[in-house]
Amino acid sequence: MMTNLFTPFDPSSIGNLSLNWISTIIGLFFIPPMFWLIPSRWNFLWFTVISSLHHEFKNLLNQNNKGMTLIFISLFTILLFNNFLGLFPYIFTSSSHLIFNLTLALPLWMSFMLYGWLNHTTHMLAHLVPQGTPPILMPFMVCIETISNIIRPGTLAIRLTANMIAGHLLMTLLGNTGPSLSMVMIYLLIITQILLLTLESAVAIIQSYVFSVLSTLYSSEVTYEFT
Template sequence: MMTNLFSTFDPSTMMSLSLNWMSIFLGMLFIPSMFWLIPSRWNYLWIKIMMTLHKEFKILINSQFNGSTLIFISLFSFILFNNFLGLFPYIFTSSSHLIMTLSMSLPLWLSFMIYGWLNNTIHMFAHLVPQGSPSILMPFMVCIETISNIIRPGTLAVRLTANMIAGHLLLTLLGNTGPSMTMFTINFLIIVQILLLMLESAVSIIQSYVFSVLSTLYSSEVIYAYT
């Protein structure tokens, strides 16, 4: 018997192991089949999406190397699969936890910063003062730019987490009102839930795209500034 609404997502299992995080690897069950089976429409669609992302990310980072966008395309795919899997009932939504999102944004940001300060030190110092800033405001601009740069991994992680939590909580709270409703209001509730589920599907795509695009933009400011 459930002790509370979220007890079905309790990390403990019958084997006394926390297996909820294994949902991260559920995407592996769906992806490989399209690579060794006869090419299908799903295969062509996925390749089209990857090539579109590759062209867009390549323009953003201004790189001539074809493999430079691989990490960002992989990041987009990973977040997208986890967001979609979280929409299914009783599947652990890993992308709604800060420990998951921070583990993606923080190493990327740290690697960009280390590379930038070691290889493009002058550019990194110049980037702290926006072009055209008055001389009297330069100390304040340095402080503002430094703070905005430091909070970047946090904003990336919180943005993804907050968007996934908000939609799931709204669906759950509306679903819990079903037993106390009449037949007419239940029909209306089902329509609202379907619309919200469609909205959540769109949010899953948009947030994975935003996360990967912002990561690409952060890397373009640091890595390929003078290459």
């Protein structure tokens, strides 16, 4: 029984175990073993996606990244799996929870900041004042840039959480009105739900891509600009 609007997003638990969080890794079990053994259309499609992401992330990093693109490709993959699994009925959407998204964003941001401040302290300080800033505005720019850097993991996590929750809530609200509608309105509701599901599929891909690209850009500011 749904007690409030956000009940579908609550993880069910048996004892102290939140079993719904298993959906975070269950996507790996949907990959057929033959996918890894015999070249297939799915294999070719996924290899094409990974190659495109690798070249784009490599251009964003603008350096000999030494495998750093693998981190962001893996990040994109796990978010894509979780976003898509959440579109299926009765499957828990872990990427709609802030704690899951912060778990991905915060360690990445912390590692970038620690690397930059420990190895390129002078350049990190200089980065707080954009080039060409008038001297009278420098103290304000330092405050603004500092706040901007601090809230980066929060904005990454909140953006993904809000986008995943919004579509799911809309589909839930429309679906709950079904029993009280006439047959004609039910047909319209089904068409609307199919269109929303298509939109949510696009959002699942776009938000995974945006999260990975922004993480890559944050990394490039530290690993390239200051070297």
